[in-house]
Amino acid sequence: MPKISSDTLWDIAAAEVRSRESRTDEEEEDEDDAHFPTQRTVFFMGSKAGGKTTILLRFLDRDETAKPTLALEYTFGRRARGHNTPKDIAHLWELGGGMSLSDLVQIPITADNVSSLSVVLVLDLSKPNVLWETMEKLLDSARSHVEKVCASHQKTGESRSGKQRVPRVLHKDYPDRELISPFPVPLLIVGSKFDIFQDFDSEKRKVICKTLRFIAHFYGASLIFTSSKSEATMSKSRSFVNQLAFGTERPKSISTDPSKPLAVPAGFDSLSQIGPPVTSDVDIGTLHARNPIDLWKKVFERVFPPENIKERKELKDPAKDPQYSEPLIDSIRAQKDQELEQYKREQAKSWKSLALDP
Numbered sequence: 001m002p003k004i005s006s007d008t009l010w011d012i013a014a015a016e017v018r019s020r021e022s023r024t025d026e027e028e029e030d031e032d033d034a035h036f037p038t039q040r041t042v043f044f045m046g047s048k049a050g051g052k053t054t055i056l057l058r059f060l061d062r063d064e065t066a067k068p069t070l071a072l073e074y075t076f077g078r079r080a081r082g083h084n085t086p087k088d089i090a091h092l093w094e095l096g097g098g099m100s101l102s103d104l105v106q107i108p109i110t111a112d113n114v115s116s117l118s119v120v121l122v123l124d125l126s127k128p129n130v131l132w133e134t135m136e137k138l139l140d141s142a143r144s145h146v147e148k149v150c151a152s153h154q155k156t157g158e159s160r161s162g163k164q165r166v167p168r169v170l171h172k173d174y175p176d177r178e179l180i181s182p183f184p185v186p187l188l189i190v191g192s193k194f195d196i197f198q199d200f201d202s203e204k205r206k207v208i209c210k211t212l213r214f215i216a217h218f219y220g221a222s223l224i225f226t227s228s229k230s231e232a233t234m235s236k237s238r239s240f241v242n243q244l245a246f247g248t249e250r251p252k253s254i255s256t257d258p259s260k261p262l263a264v265p266a267g268f269d270s271l272s273q274i275g276p277p278v279t280s281d282v283d284i285g286t287l288h289a290r291n292p293i294d295l296w297k298k299v300f301e302r303v304f305p306p307e308n309i310k311e312r313k314e315l316k317d318p319a320k321d322p323q324y325s326e327p328l329i330d331s332i333r334a335q336k337d338q339e340l341e342q343y344k345r346e347q348a349k350s351w352k353s354l355a356l357d358p
Contacts, residue, residue: 037086041093041113042245045105045138046122047130048098051192051228055122056094058234059241069096072104079246090245099134102141109142114149118186118244125197125225128208128304132297135215139183146184170220175270179292182220186266188240189216194227194261202258204303207278209258211300214277217269218293222250225261233261240265278303 044052053066060077073094078087093108095101109117119142123131168184170177191197191212197205216223224240226233236251243250255263256273277299289295 038088038116038247039091039113040088040116040118040245040247041091041108042118042120042241043093043095043105043108043142044120044122045095045102045142046098046120046190047124047127047134047192048096048100050098050122050124051190051226052094052096052120052122054228055120055190055192055226055234055237055241056092059238059245060092069094071096071101072107074108077245088246092245095138099137102138105138105141105145109145109149111149111152114146114185117146118188119183120188120190120241120244122190122192123212124193125191125208126193128204129307131208131304132300133306135189136297139187139219143184150184168220170267174220174267176217179271180218180220186244187216187219187221188244189219189221189223190237191223191225191262192227194225194233195229197225198259203278205258207300207303209256209262210274210278211296213256213262213264213269213274214271214296215293216264216266217271217274220266222266223262223264223269225263227261230261236261236263 044056046052049068051066053069056075057064057066060075073096075092075094077090077092079090080087091108091113095104095108121135121138123135125131168182168186170182189212191208197208200208212223215221222240224233224237226237228234239248239251242248250265251263252265252268253263254265254268255261256269277296289298
C-alpha cells in the first residue's frame, strides 16, 4: 500500500474544513440524515385561490382537480431512497383563505417540528395590488410564531427530534449576508399564474420581478414563477418542493429575465445583480423609508396602489348591525358561534395528533 504524505493529508483536511464552512444549515442536516428516515414539515400558505393546492397535488403526483381549501388541511407524502429502506415522510399543511386565517399558523408550526420546518409562500402574480399585503401579513404571522416557538425552546430545551436548527443561520459566503434578514426557516416564494402575468405591460413586469427578487434575497429564500398551464414551470416547482420535503438536490438553474418565468435558488442572487427599485417616475428621496424593505414597499405601492384597507375594515357585518337585530336568531347565532369555536379547538387537537402519527 503506497504511503500517503503528510502534505496530502493536510490538504485533504483543509479542503474538508472549507467544505464544511461553506455548507448551509439545510445541507448539513441532509448529510446527517443521509442514512436514516427523515420527517420534514412543509407549510403552504399564500394568496386566496392562488394555486397552492395545484402545486401541492403536482408535488404528490396526484391527477386530481384542485378544490378550494377549507381553513387548514393536512396530508403527507412518502419517498423511499432505495430498495427495502424506510421511507422518508413529508408532513404537508395548506392554509386556505389567504390572509383571513393567518392566526391558524400556530397549528402547523410547533415545537416538535420547527427544527425541520419549511414554508412555501404562493403569491398570485395576476393580482399585484394585494401582493405585498398578502406577503407581508402571512410572512409576519409565520415568523412571529416561529420565533415564539424558538423562544420556548430556550426555556424548555431542544425539540423531541433532538435537533434545534432554528433560527436559521446562513453560511459565511452567502451573498450580502450582513445586509439581509433571513427568514428563520427555509422559505420558497412561488409567483403563480404566470400565464396571466406575462401579458402585463413590460414595465410593470419589471417592477414585480425586481421586487420579488429583492424580497426573496432579503429573506434568504428561493423564488420561482409558475403557471398551471405550463408543464415546465410546474415540474420545476415540484423539484423545489422536493428539496424542502425530502432533502433532494436543489435545482441550480437560474432565470432572471422578466419576460420569462423567474427561477432563482436561494444564494444565487445578490443586491448588485438586482439593482435599485424601478423608480422612473418616483423620487426615492421623498419616500422617507425607514429601511431597505420599506423603500421597496413604498416604490411598489406607488406602481400598484393597495386596495383601500381602511374602507375594507369599515365594512359592517350585517349580523352585528343593531338595525337588523333579531333576538331569537341572534341567540341561536351566538350558540352556533360557540359551537364553531369548540369545533376549531377539537380539530386543532386532531390535526396535531394526525401530524405526529401519519
